[in-house]
Amino acid sequence: AQSVSQHNHHVILSEAASLELGCNYSYGGTVNLFWYVQYPGQHLQLLLKYFSGDPLVKGIKGFEAEFIKSKFSFNLRKPSVQWSDTAEYFCAALSPGNTGKLIFGQGTTLQVKP
């Protein structure tokens, strides 16, 4: 069965530090990948997505992610984090079958210290 794993469960950074959150997926075929963010007390919001084409995708709020097929990875990056980036980050993959089922990773809690 397809699975998604996120390596970092809890990350603490100082403001202006660079961020990279790891995400790996297990499915070997065509994949559609997403990063969602959940700010405290708010709903899941889409940060960015990859369907095809340029493997470096840019999202909102200065985030980007790189799809590396050979490594089954889709890591999220931001060159300089802000206190307002404190949130939980979820990587997800669309399951094959065209039913819209999303498979989520465990989530990574990012805490940015001012």
Next chain:
Amino acid sequence: EPEVTQTPSHQVTQMGQEVILRCVPISNHLYFYWYRQILGQKVEFLVSFYNNEISEKSEIFDDQFSVERPDGSNFTLKIRSTKLEDSAMYFCASSVRTDTQYFGPGTRLTVL
């Protein structure tokens, strides 16, 4: 910007009781979903719904669960006889196609 809404934000119920969680998807969306997240665990897919029928359901989605789109705007999840292990945050989502999903704020269900 249109949003998915969910009510109530928090539901407390006794074990064995029926609960109905309500969602109002974004109005032009055609695909609807329920997910849940037990505290400290992954967000798990429960069910997807399109054209008034279930298109996929997970193993979690047993006979105690049902979904309905009763009036063209609401999308509900019913749990007939709640168990302690049903305590979780339940998220509704909707999408135009089976790709980019927009999530509601969630309903926290507590079963006592």
